[in-house]
Amino acid sequence: QVQLVESGGGLVQAGGSLRLSCAASGRAFRTYGMGWFRQAPGKEREFVTALSWNGGNKYYADSVKDRFTISRDNAQNTVYLQMNSLKPEDTAVYYCAAETSGLGRPTYEYVYWGQGTQVTVSS
Secondary structure (H helix, E strand, O other): OOOEEEEOOEEEEOOOOEEEEEEEOOHHHHHOEEEEEEEOOOOOOEEEEEEOOOOOOEEEOOOOOOOEEEEEEOOOOEEEEEEOOOOHHHOEEEEEEEEOOOOOOOOOOOOEEOOOEEEEEEO
16 A cells, blocks of 8 residues: 655646645555546546656646646655646646556556645636
C-alpha cells in the first residue's frame, strides 16, 4: 500500500504558474503508474495527466496539453505537476493517484489517492 500527500496548491492569477508535488510512502511507488486528476465544483472528477513507472510514457488531457508537464523522481518518491499558462477553468481540487500496473494509462484503475490540493486561478 502507498500513501500519497499532495502539496503546492494555491491562488494564482490567470497566466501564472504553479508546481504541485505528490509525496508517496513506500518502495512500491517506483513500480506504480502515477496520475493527476482534478475535480471542479459541481463537476465530475476528470483525468489531467499520467506517466508510467519510469516516466517513459506520459499522457495528457487535451485541455492541458502544452501547458502542464508531469514528471517523477523515484529516488525521492515524488511526482510533480508543473502547470503553466493557467486559466480560470483550471480551478479545481487536484488529486494525485497511483495504479499498480506501472503503465500509467489514463483508463486504468487508480487505486490509491491523496487528499487533494486546491488550485484557484483568478481572472
